[in-house]
Amino acid sequence: MAEVNRGRGVQVGDQNTQTNVFMPSQSQPLNLGALNWHVAATKVRELSRDNAVVALAAVPLADAVGILAIVLGEAEGVAVSLLAHMNPARCRELVTALKRQRPWLEQLPAAAAEIAGLERKALGSLGERTGQVEHIGPSTEGTHGYRQPHRNGQILWSPRRGALEVQAPHLYDGTSGVLRFPLGSPEPAPRSAQGTEGTFQRFEGGAAVYRTEMYGVRAIFGFIGAYYRESGGPAGPLGYPAGAAERIGPSRHGKRAGWSKRFEGGTVYRVPRETEGYDSVSVSSEIADYHHAQGGVAGRLGFPTREAVRVTSSFGTEAVGQTFEGATVFVSRHGTFMVRDAVGTLNVRLGLPSSEENDGRQDFEGGAIFSSADGEFSVRKGILEPARRLGFPTTAEQRLGENADDFAQFFEKGVITVRDGVVRSWVSALEEPWP
Template identity: 30%
Template sequence: MAGRTVPLRVFLSCTSELAEPRGESFVEAAVRAINRAGHAPHHMQWFGASAGTPVEESERRVRECNLFVGLLGHRYGTEAPGRSGVSYTEAEFDAAVESDIPRLIFIRDGARADRVDERQVAFQAKASDGVFDRFGSLEQLEYRLFAALKKHEEEFDDAWVDRLVRIIRRDPVADAAEAVLSLPAERAALALADAAADDVAEVLDHLATAGNDTWAGTALAAMKHRRAEDILDALGPAPAIRLARRAAAAIAAIATAQAPLLGGPAGPLAHAGPSPRNTSGFVRPFSGGTVTWTPGGAYVLAADIAECFDRHGGAGGVLGFPISGPQAATESPFGTRGNFQEFEGNTNGTGIVYRSEHGAFASWGPVPDHHWDARGELGFPLDDLVVVHGTTKPGYYQRYEGGIVTHSDFAGTQVLRGNIADEHLSNGGGIVFAAGPEEPSPDSPQGTSGVRQRVEVAYGAYEEGFAVRLFERRPKVVRRTSLETMVTALPATVYASDECGTAVLNVQLNGQYGAAGGSGGPLGFPLGPSDSRARWPWVAQWFEGGVLSRNDVVVLGDVFALLRDDPMVVATLGEPRRAEQPIGAPGSGEAIQYFADGVVTVRDGVAEAWFRAQASRR
C-alpha cells in the first residue's frame, strides 16, 4: 500500500492557560507533534475575521477537519456567548461529536488550580469516554500526541481503503468516480492501488472525460510505479492522464526534496496556460509557495514570488511560466541583497521577478533588458511594472532604488532619477515617460546648477503651460489597477536643482524660456511649486530672476525686484501686458512695462509703480 502523502486537517482545541508562556507552551508542543506527523494543524487563535460569531466560526472549522485533538487543562475556560455557560473548548468538542469526527483527548496531570471547577471535572469525564491520554510535561505531550497521530492515520486509511475498494468493485462507474473524487487524489490512491486494474481504469477514464484528468494523474503518481503502469496499460493511450501523471510525479519529487520551504499541498494539481509564448503546463500551490511544470521542467516559486506570479495572472499572464530557479543577484549600490527568477515573458520580451527586503516585484518586456544593461546601478525594484495605456502603443514605467525606468515607443527605454523621479512619485505619475536622457542645464546667473530632461506628462497633472498642481482636483491619470494606468501624454521639459526644486514646463512655455536664454539667461532656473518664493496672484511661472506670464510676457530685473518684494503692488497692477520697453534717450537705462491696471517705470535703476488712475493723469 502506498504511504500517506496528503496531511490530515487537525483541529487543536484548548483553553488559554495551555497557550502560555509563548515559546514553551503546551499548544506549541502539540503543534510540533502535528507537524512532525505530516499533518496540518488548525487552531482558533489563527483564525481571521468572519461573518459569524467566534464560536460559530470555531465550530465551522471543526467540521472541516478530519481529526479533533483536545488539550484539557485545569481551568474550564471562557464561556461562549449565547451558549448557556458552555466554554469555547467544550463547544468545539461537541461540534466534533455531532459531526462524527475522530477525537484524541489529552488531559493535563499535576497540581490543580486553587479552586476545583466542577464544570471542568464534568467536561473531562465526558471527553475521556474514548481515546485519551495524560501529559505532565511538554516533551511527554509531544511524544504521546505524535504516537497517537501515527496510529490514528493507519486506522483511518485502512477503513477508507476497504470502503472505496468495495465501491469501485460493485458500484456503477459514475458512482465510484464520484466517491473517489470526494477525496484528495493522493489519499484515494490508497484504494485505487488495491482495486482491480480494469475497474480503476474505467473510473479514471470516466474522471478524465469529465475534465478531471489532473486528479487522475495525481492519483497515479502517488502509487508505486509498477501498479500505475498496470492501470495505464488497462486505460490505453489516455494522453491527458499520462501527461498529468508526469507533471504530478515531478512536482511531488520537488515537494519532497524542498519540504522545509514548500510545506504541504494547499490545493490540487491544475492546468495552467497557455502562456503568451503558447506554453501549456501545470501548477500546484503549497503552503510555502507554488510549483510549476511544463515539458521543459519543474520550478519552485517561493511564497512571495508565487504571490507576485498570481498577481500578474499566473502562467497565462504577462510573465508566462518560469524558466529558471532562483538565482543570486549582485548586491545593489544601495546595500540591498536578494535574488531573481526568470520567466518566459510575453511577445514584448522576457519576464523576471526580483526578490529583496523590499518585496517581490515583476518586470517584463524591454524594461528588464535595460536593467541588465545598466549593470545593476538601478538596484532592486520597489514596485511592479505599470502599463501605460492611451498612447499609440502601450508604454511602461517601473520604480527602482536608483530611479524610475520608463519605456515608450517613441523614446525607447530611459531613466528618471533624483529630483525628477521624486516629482513623478509625488504627483501620482504625472511625469509618465522620459523622452530623452537627463543632461546638465547651464548654470544660472544666480549660481545655481541643475539638470533638465525631456519628458511626457499626463494631461491634467499640471495646469496647461504652468507648473501648478491640479492633479488632485482634476485627475487625468486613471489607475485601472495597481498594474495599469490610462493617460493622455503631452511633451514637456522638466528642470531640477537642489536650490529651486523641480518644475515642469510645457512645449510653449519652454520655447519662450529658451528664447530668453534658458537657465543660463536672466531668468535662471524655474522654481518648483513647493518653493516658497513661487507665489503670485495671477497665473505665472516663477524663475530665480523673473516670471513668465500665461501671455508669454517676461518680467525681469528691477521691475521683477519691485513686484517680488511688494505683493500689494502685484495684486493692484494685475497681469503684464507687454514686455519691458526702453524710453527716453538711447542708453539712458529708462524703461516702462505695461500691466493690466497700471505701469512700472524704471529711472536711474529705481522701479516705480503707477496704477491706472495715476497713469491716466500722467
C-alpha cells in the same frame, strides 16, 4: 431493548421484535468493480485522495482506465492528483491508456517523481503543501507542465527544465503565461546602487522574479521587463523592483490608460502613444515622488513624454529636466519645480525655476514670469524690486535703441525703463504701448 454490534451490523431487540441493520466496514476499501463506471467515478470524487487511490488499485486495469477517463473529463484536477500519487508502475499503465484523451499526461509519471524528490529537499524553504499536483499550461510558448503549491512558494515541472523551486506563491499563472515556466533555479543577483542584495530566477519569454529582504518577491515581465534589462537590471539606475505593476490613467491631457512599476531608483511608465501602442519611459525617484505629490498621471503633469536630460542654465547651474504632458520638471540645487510649457518658452534667459508658480508668479534664477489675463510675460531680476508697486506686467520688454539691454516694460500701474544700466520707474495711467 438490546443492542449488539459485532462489526458486521447493528442488532436491535425490543421484546419479541428484532431488527438487523448491516453497515459496511469502514476499514475495507470501496469495491469500485461492482459499480458501473459513471457511478464509480462519482464515488471516487467523494473519497479522500488516498482512499480513492487504494480503491482504484483494487480493480482491473480496464475498469480503472474507464473510471479515470470519466473523472478526467469531469474534474481534470482530481484525476491528475490521483495519478500523481499512485504506485509509479500503475500510474504508467493508466497514463499509457489515457494519453490519447490528454497527451500531456504522458509526462506525469516523470513529473510526479521529480516533484516528490524536490519537495523532500525544499520543504524547509517552501513550507507545507497547500494543494495537490496539478496540470498547468500551455504557456504562451506552448509548454505544458505540472505544479505543486506550497505555503511559501511552489514546485514547477516542465519538460525543458524538470522540477524547479519557485519562491513566489502569489505571482505564477501558468495558463495565462504571465511568468510562464522557470528556466533555472534562483541565483544571486548583482548588488544595486542603493546597496540592496537579492536573487533572481529566469522564466520563459524573458520574465524574471527578483527576491529581496526589503521588497519581497517581485516579478518583471513584458515590455517593462525588457526596458529594465536594457537599463542594466539591478545594477543599473533603477535598482531592484519595489512594487507591483499598476494600471494608471487616463490623464487629464487626453492620453488613455497606461501602466507603471516602481523600482528603487525610480518608476517605469508604459506611456500610450497618440494612435496605438506604448512607449516605456523611466522617471527618477526624486521626480517620481514629486509627480506623485502632484496627483500622478491624473494631475497637472500627466504622463512623462520623454526620458530625463541633464541641462545647464545660462547661470551655470546644473539640473535634470524631464518633460510631461502638462509641464517640464526640473531638479537642481534650487529644488524640484515644474514649469508649464507655455511659461517654459519664455524662460531661456531666466535660467532654472527657484519656486513653484503661485498666484500667477513663478521665480527663476534670473527673474520671474507673470501670468494674467493680459498674457504671460517675463521680468528680469534687476527690475523685480521696483516693479513690486506697479502690479503685473502688461507687455513684454520693448527695446529702446540699439542696445539690447536698454528697454521699457509696461505694468498695470506704470512703466519701468532701463537705459545704460539705470533703472527708472513711473507710476502712471498710461494705457498705450511705449511709442
